[in-house]
Amino acid sequence: MSAEWAGTAREMPFRVGDWDVDPASGRISHDGDSRKLEPRVMDVLVYLASRPGVVVSREELEASVWSGRVISYDALSSSVQKLRRAFADDARQPRIIETLSKRGYRLVAPVSPAGVTDRKVQSPQDSTYTPPPGNRWIRASSVIAALIIMLATLAAWLQFGPWTQSVETLAPESAPYSIAVLPFDNLSGDPAQDYFADGMTDDLITGLAGNPQLFVIARDSSFFYKGQPVDIPAVAKKLNVRYVLHGSIRRAGERVRFNAQLVDTASGSHLWAEHYDGKVNDIFKLQEAVIHKILSAMEKRTGSAGQTGLRREETSSPEAYDYFLHGRNRFFLYASREDNRKARELYLKAIELDPDFAMAYAMLAWTHAFEAMNGWSEVRETSLAQAQALATHAIALDETLPVAYFVTGLVYRERGEYMKALVEAEKAIAYDPNYANAHVLLATLLYYTGRPQQGLEKIQKAMQLNPHHPYNYPFHLGQAYFILGRYQEAIDALEQGLETNPSSERMRVWLAAAYARSGRIEDAKWEAEQVLALNPDFSLQRIRQAFPFKDPGDLENFLAGLRTAGLAE
Numbered sequence: 043m044s045a046e047w048a049g050t051a052r053e054m055p056f057r058v059g060d061w062d063v064d065p066a067s068g069r070i071s072h073d074g075d076s077r078k079l080e081p082r083v084m085d086v087l088v089y090l091a092s093r094p095g096v097v098v099s100r101e102e103l104e105a106s107v108w109s110g111r112v113i114s115y116d117a118l119s120s121s122v123q124k125l126r127r128a129f130a131d132d133a134r135q136p137r138i139i140e141t142l143s144k145r146g147y148r149l150v151a152p153v154s155p156a157g158v159t160d161r162k163v164q165s166p167q168d169s170t171y172t173p174p175p176g177n178r179w180i181r182a183s184s185v186i187a188a189l190i191i192m193l194a195t196l197a198a199w200l201q202f203g204p205w206t207q208s209v210e211t212l213a214p215e216s217a218p219y220s221i222a223v224l225p226f227d228n229l230s231g232d233p234a235q236d237y238f239a240d241g242m243t244d245d246l247i248t249g250l251a252g253n254p255q256l257f258v259i260a261r262d263s264s265f266f267y268k269g270q271p272v273d274i275p276a277v278a279k280k281l282n283v284r285y286v287l288h289g290s291i292r293r294a295g296e297r298v299r300f301n302a303q304l305v306d307t308a309s310g311s312h313l314w315a316e317h318y319d320g321k322v323n324d325i326f327k328l329q330e331a332v333i334h335k336i337l338s339a340m341e342k343r344t345g346s347a348g349q350t351g352l353r354r355e356e357t358s359s360p361e362a363y364d365y366f367l368h369g370r371n372r373f374f375l376y377a378s379r380e381d382n383r384k385a386r387e388l389y390l391k392a393i394e395l396d397p398d399f400a401m402a403y404a405m406l407a408w409t410h411a412f413e414a415m416n417g418w419s420e421v422r423e424t425s426l427a428q429a430q431a432l433a434t435h436a437i438a439l440d441e442t443l444p445v446a447y448f449v450t451g452l453v454y455r456e457r458g459e460y461m462k463a464l465v466e467a468e469k470a471i472a473y474d475p476n477y478a479n480a481h482v483l484l485a486t487l488l489y490y491t492g493r494p495q496q497g498l499e500k501i502q503k504a505m506q507l508n509p510h511h512p513y514n515y516p517f518h519l520g521q522a523y524f525i526l527g528r529y530q531e532a533i534d535a536l537e538q539g540l541e542t543n544p545s546s547e548r549m550r551v552w553l554a555a556a557y558a559r560s561g562r563i564e565d566a567k568w569e570a571e572q573v574l575a576l577n578p579d580f581s582l583q584r585i586r587q588a589f590p591f592k593d594p595g596d597l598e599n600f601l602a603g604l605r606t607a608g609l610a611e
Contacts, residue, residue, distance in 0.1 A: 054156070055156035056091060056153060056154065056155055056156050057153065057154045057155070057156060058070075058087070058091060058129075058138065058149070058151050058152075058153055059129075059137065059138060059151035059152060060072050060073075061129065062156065063084075063087065063088075063091070065084055065088055068080070068081060068084050070087075070128060070129070077128045078568060079124070079125070079128060080121075080124065080540070080544065081537070081541070082107065082108075082117075082121060082540075082541040082544065083121045083124045083125060083128075083544075085107045086103060086107055086118070086121045086122065086125065087125055089103060089106055089107055090103075090139065090147060090148075090149040091149055091153050093149070094149050094151075094152065094153040095148065095149070095150070096148065096149075097142055097145050097146050097147070097148045098146050098147055098148065099145065099146040100118055100146055100147075102146070103118055103146070103147065104117075104118055108541065108542060111510075111541070111542050117541075117542055117543060117544055117545075120544045120545050121544060122139060122141070122147060124544075125138070125139055126138070126139060136150055137150070137151060138150065138151045139151075219255055219256045219257060219284075219340065220256070220257035220258075220259075220282070220283040220284050220285065221250060221256065221257070221258055221259070221283055221284070221285040221286070221287060221336070221340075222258075222259040222263070222264055222277065222278070222281045222283045222285075222286050222287070223243055223246050223247045223250065223258070223259070223264055223287045223288075224243075224264055224267050224272060224277070224286060224287065224288040225239065225240060225243045225264060225265055225267065225268040225269075226239045226240075226242050226243050226288070226289050226290055226291045226300075226302075227239065227289070227290040227291070228290075228291065228292075229290045229291065229292040229299075230291075230292050230293050230294065235293055236371075237367050237368050237371040238291065238293050238364075238367060239290075239291045240265075240268075240367075240371055241367035241370065241371065242291055242300070242325075242329070243261075243264065243265075244261060244370065245329050246287070246329060246332060246333065247259075247260075247261055247264060248474075249329055249330070249333045250333060250336065250337075250476075251474050251475070251476035251477065252444075252473065252474055252475075252476075253337070254475045256337075256476070257283070257476065257506075257507070258476040258507070259281050259283060259507060259508070259509070260476070260477075260478035260479075260507045260508035261374070262478070262508050262510060262511065262512065263281060263507075263508045263509050263510040263511070265374075266510040272288065274286050274288070274305050274307060275307055275310070278305075278307035279307075280509060281509055282506065282509065283307070284306065284307055284308050285304060285305065285306060285307065285313070285336075285340065286304075286305045286307060287302060287303070287304050287305075287336065288302070288303060288305070289301045289302035289303055293322070296321050296322050296323070296360075297319070297320075297321060297322075298318075298319070298320055298321065298322055298325065298328070299317065299318070299319050300317060300318045300319075300320075300328060300332075301315075301316075301317040301318075302315065302316060302317075302332060303315040304335075304336055304339055304340075313339045313340070314335060314336065314339040316335065318331070318332075322360050322363075322364075323360045325360075325363070326356065356399065356400070356401050357392070357396045357398075357399045357402075358396065359395045359396040359399075361395050362391075362392040362393075362395035362396040362399055362402070363392070365388050365389070365391040365392040365395065366388070366389065366392040366399065366401065366402050366405070368388045369384075369385045369386075369387075369388030369389045369392065369402075369405065370385070370405060372384050372385040372388065373385035373405065373408070373409060373412075376412075379413075379416070379418045382409050382412055382413060382416075382418065383409075385405075385409055386406060386409040386410075389402050389403075389405055389406040389409070390406065393406065398439055399439075400436045400437075400439035400440035400443055400446070401436070401440075401443065401445070403432050403433075403435050403436035403439065403446075404432070404433060404436035404443050404445045404446040404449060405445065406432050407428075407429045407430070407431075407432035407433040407436060407446065407449045408429070408445065408449045408452075410425045410426070410428040410429035410432065411425070411426065411429040411449050411452045411453055411456070413425045414426050414429070414456055415452070415456060426453050426456055426457060429449055429452070429453050430449075430450060430453045432449075433446045433447075433449040433450045433453070434446075434450070437450075442473050443473070444469075444470040444471075444473040444474035444477050444480065445470070447466045447467070447469040447470040447473070447480075448466070448467065448470040448477065448479065448480050448483065450466040451463045451464075451465075451466035451467040451470065451480070451483050451487075452483065454466060455483065455486070455487065460487050460490055460491055460592075461491070463483070463487050464484065464487040464488070464491065467480050467483045467484040467487060468484065470483075471484065476507055478504045478507040478508040478511075479504070481500045481501070481503050481504035481507065482500075482501060482504045482514070482515065482518060484497075484500050485497040485498070485500035485501040485504065485518055485522065486518055486521075488500060489521060489522045489525050490589070490591055490592060491592045492591075492592045492593045492596070494522050494525040494526045494596075495526065497518075497522045497525075498519070498522040498523065498526065501515065501518045501519045501522055502519070505519070512542075513539045513540075513542040513543040513546065513549070514539070515539075516535040516536065516538045516539035517535075517536065517539045517546070517548070517549055517552070519535040520532045520533075520534075520535035520536035520539065520549075520552055520553075520556065521552060523535060524552060524555065524556050524559075524600070525596050525599075527559075529556050529559050529560035530560060532552070532556040533553065533556045533557065533560060533562075536549055536552055536553040536556060537553065540553060545576070547573060547576045547577055547580075550569050550572050550573045550576070551573055551580075551585065551604065551609075553569050554566050554567075554569035554570045554573060554603070554604060554607040554609070555600055555603030555604050555607065556603065557569060557603075557607065558602075558603040558604070558606035558607045559599070559602075559603045559606075563606065563607075566603070566606060566607035566608075567607055567608050569607065570604070570607040570608045570609050571608075573609065574609075580609065581609075581610070581611060582601055582604060582605070582609060582610065582611045583611060585600075585601065585604065586601075
């Protein structure tokens with residue numbers, strides 16, 4: 043299908059029940075009442091309208107509408123709620139969209155082509171349906187033909203439309219020393235052993251990432267492919283790397299069998315492949331051997347990639363390491379207060395078994411910082427103080443631990459001590475040049491302290507390291523562009539972030555300001571209305587406290603945009 047046809051399909055209006063839907067303008071209308079939908083909310087409606095009466099699972103909607111992007115769980119739920127509000131639909135007695143518990147969503151209203159004005163067209167589910175008078179076969183066939191054309195066109199749009207647009211991150215051609223470590227398959231036959239395979243993957247990523255000559259894809263983007271059939275060339279192209287490491291691990295009691303393959307995607311050849319058999323308490327020696335084998339194989343193929351120094355053995359206690367792996371696996375869900383609490387308990391058990399386990403202290407510190415950042419603390423400052431004390435102790439045990447400096451930086455940032463936070467973020471990156479989250483932290487500190495161009499470069503670097511990034515990456519990218527006065531690029535970034543987390547108040551605040559400064563006043567006012575709907579107590583005074591710019595001119599420019607959007611002091 044041609045790009046022109048796909049573009050035309052995207053513009054085609056249609057009807058849902060008594061409502062006219064115009065995807066091109068993002069509006070629905072009924073009896074003179076016109077309402078604007080957010081772009082991704084409209085996308086959800088169009089997808090459901092292409093399957094009227096069919097139950098569409100949450101997974102299908104997320105995969106089709108958000109096309110592989112990492113989104114919060116409530117992104118789809120929020121979109122459906124906004125559709126219901128726009129249509130004045132009742133979830134308990136739905137006329138438009140029905141929710142089926144644990145199954146998905148169904149558009150129960152009739153769908154018809156634009157221009158069909160017969161309000162008596164009914165849903166196939168309606169048992170009282172009777173054909174209209176006249177030659178029912180001729181009339182029905184014409185309507186059916188029109189419906190087929192419209193639905194085919196909508197399906198074409200959904201297949202070829204702009205679901206995969208992404209913010210420009212200035213990614214280079216795949217570097218000669220670039221690698222992604224994909225999640226190792228758990229071949230134990232016990233899904234409960236996934237944490238061990240994931241732990242091996244995590245440790246290999248961390249071990250390789252410390253090499254300053256090597257570009258290593260971040261954990262979040264590697265684990266995007268967990269449990270999926272992997273097309274190595276396609277993954278390498280998406281992640282923009284030359285080498286891909288993948289394999290499997292089988293644990294039986296205290297015995298471990300590990301298989302790994304290193305693929306050079308430039309030639310399609312297996313550059314190196316081996317298997318190892320050993321004991322769990324030799325796991326660190328196994329990891330070190332694998333890292334050196336990988337670097338040696340790359341050196342022979344492309345020249346010297348350098349060698350990492352010997353990694354400090356994290357713990358001499360296999361039991362402590364096991365608790366640590368369970369805790370890290372739980373923490374990286376980033377899911378809830380309960381998961382954060384459970385991860386903390388597991389880290390504490392690891393430390394009880396090995397009081398010198400530096401990485402366990404660092405990750406324990408992160409749980410306290412994360413608690414404060416998410417508003418889960420009974421006393422926020424107490425959580426931050428605990429995080430700082432634990433991170434400081436971790437550094438005393440191992441001064442080369444990037445995550446400990448990262449957590450310390452988070453603590454200083456949350457306290458508003460930006461220069462101290464910047465120093466800690468730079469230390470984390472010095473020990474791990476591939477630490478994507480540390481680059482994000484540093485980016486925020488740079489553009490708040492009057493260095494937006496450097497902040498922009500750091501967030502772009504983070505997005506290269508973590509192509510399947512969460513919504514906060516385009517949020518920070520949009521902030522940097524805004525401070526630089528590059529408003530359209532800010533809008534593009536912020537709209538992308540909003541697509542994956544539509545309930546983000548901060549994202550909408552910055553988008554309202556960006557629309558206003560670019561002259562899109564109607565859009566700015568609409569976003570401001572959404573901000574007030576999310577938070578009726580919103581005020582510009584609170585914004586001054588939440589975003590304390592070093593340069594008063596940057597702050598005033600931001601506030602001027604919000605005033606233009608209609609937000610008050």
